[in-house]
Amino acid sequence: MSSLLAKNAAVLVTMDGQRRELKNGGLYAENGIIKQVGPSDELPATADTVIDLSGQIVLPGFVNTHHHLNQTLTRNLPAAQNNNLFPWLKAHYRIWAKTNEEASRASTLIGLAELALSGCTTVFDHTYLYQNGNNVDCQIQAAKDLGVRFHASRGSMSLGESQGGLPPDDCVEDEAFIMQDSERVIKAHHDAATGSMTQIVLAPCSPFSVTTSLLKDSAAMARQYGVKLHTHLCETLDEERYTLERFGLRPVDWMETLGWLGDDVWFAHAIHVDDDEIKKFAQTGCGAAHCPCSNMRLGSGIAPLKKYMAAGVKVGLGVDGSASNDSSNMLLEVRQAMLLARLRLGLLPPEGPRKHFLLSQSHPIRQQEWMTAREALEVATLGGASVLGRTDIGSLEAGKCADFFSLNLNTIGYAGALHDPVAAVVFCAPEKAHYTVINGKIVVHEGQIVTMDMQPVIETHNRCAAALANDM
Numbered sequence: 001m002s003s004l005l006a007k008n009a010a011v012l013v014t015m016d017g018q019r020r021e022l023k024n025g026g027l028y029a030e031n032g033i034i035k036q037v038g039p040s041d042e043l044p045a046t047a048d049t050v051i052d053l054s055g056q057i058v059l060p061g062f063v064n065t066h067h068h069l070n071q072t073l074t075r076n077l078p079a080a081q082n083n084n085l086f087p088w089l090k091a092h093y094r095i096w097a098k099t100n101e102e103a104s105r106a107s108t109l110i111g112l113a114e115l116a117l118s119g120c121t122t123v124f125d126h127t128y129l130y131q132n133g134n135n136v137d138c139q140i141q142a143a144k145d146l147g148v149r150f151h152a153s154r155g156s157m158s159l160g161e162s163q164g165g166l167p168p169d170d171c172v173e174d175e176a177f178i179m180q181d182s183e184r185v186i187k188a189h190h191d192a193a194t195g196s197m198t199q200i201v202l203a204p205c206s207p208f209s210v211t212t213s214l215l216k217d218s219a220a221m222a223r224q225y226g227v228k229l230h231t232h233l234c235e236t237l238d239e240e241r242y243t244l245e246r247f248g249l250r251p252v253d254w255m256e257t258l259g260w261l262g263d264d265v266w267f268a269h270a271i272h273v274d275d276d277e278i279k280k281f282a283q284t285g286c287g288a289a290h291c292p293c294s295n296m297r298l299g300s301g302i303a304p305l306k307k308y309m310a311a312g313v314k315v316g317l318g319v320d321g322s323a324s325n326d327s328s329n330m331l332l333e334v335r336q337a338m339l340l341a342r343l344r345l346g347l348l349p350p351e352g353p354r355k356h357f358l359l360s361q362s363h364p365i366r367q368q369e370w371m372t373a374r375e376a377l378e379v380a381t382l383g384g385a386s387v388l389g390r391t392d393i394g395s396l397e398a399g400k401c402a403d404f405f406s407l408n409l410n411t412i413g414y415a416g417a418l419h420d421p422v423a424a425v426v427f428c429a430p431e432k433a434h435y436t437v438i439n440g441k442i443v444v445h446e447g448q449i450v451t452m453d454m455q456p457v458i459e460t461h462n463r464c465a466a467a468l469a470n471d472m
Contacts, residue, residue: 281308
């Protein structure tokens, strides 16, 4: 048995049913599971590993519900810096298709390490190109080596340009092989047990890159094996035009005809939805991954986050790919989610026609319509856990996984903001995690990854990224 004692936190945010914020708080865990949370003087006196959290705030580990880890290899490419989604994708497809196993492992480690340094402990990755030796297995092994809780997708694209899809024909796979490999990956890696470190998701890429038959077959297989389903949906108006012209239906209605609305499904972005579609998500249990930085970077739009929350839709945060965000920082995403929800209030009144308006006595924003710092933190923790279908992560309480991170409050960035340290971690500029603990094991210690030497990984990653860029 291995045990962990974390104590003396200036504030420990539990996100439990009472949403407690404990001064001088701590937790005790055994074999990666929390046994006790409370004031430090009420916890066991010793453990195999003891962490002194004096002067720090502790929060449940963030849950990243949408990412493309291999895209760390193509950050900031000049040819794709100023494009919206469709031309941005066309600029990248063939480059991503050249990602080999070495590059995939390095990019997965870089992305996961960057996330861990921002307080993220559970990561969903949506990889969907496997043309050059890339595979799900090497990504899963990378996550195990680093020590991050990982939901890996067996993503797919099958609809090339010659069939009316967006990706080039040489970037898609045969559907029979996709289904065969999807089954292999599920059987080899999926672990549905409490505290699982590895789960598999079936994730056809998007409405404009897969066939209806692949969507139906993927849904049937996912339900046969009890795994989750994921795809991009309602990200841009281009996508909406695509499904209207090709199928005569808006994206949500079209996915409904394919059996893709249910509590085992979540969609990335889900920006361009109307009130009836939000209601459908709530009624069917569909979740949404809100990716504010990527949505702004590509000019895709502002997702109706507060409407989702008010309707009871499961919603979490995602950093999205590091080529449409250029960072993998969950704390930054939390801050942007709060700010973007507030901006939406200024652009779109809660009632009435779409128009710009001045905030005045005649156009007050009701208090419940503001996105608060604590709500943003809840979306990033409990919200993400709900989207992924996990009841064992997202909060710090007995019986949950020992996944948490801390931030040092005695820094320049938090100076003057400590009258409310919980809100400070969202309102102030994002700071690096001081500690990140996953499954009761320290992954970040005093701001440094300690489960592996990252310098050789950085060197390999930069070499692979340069080789891909030179092939453009």
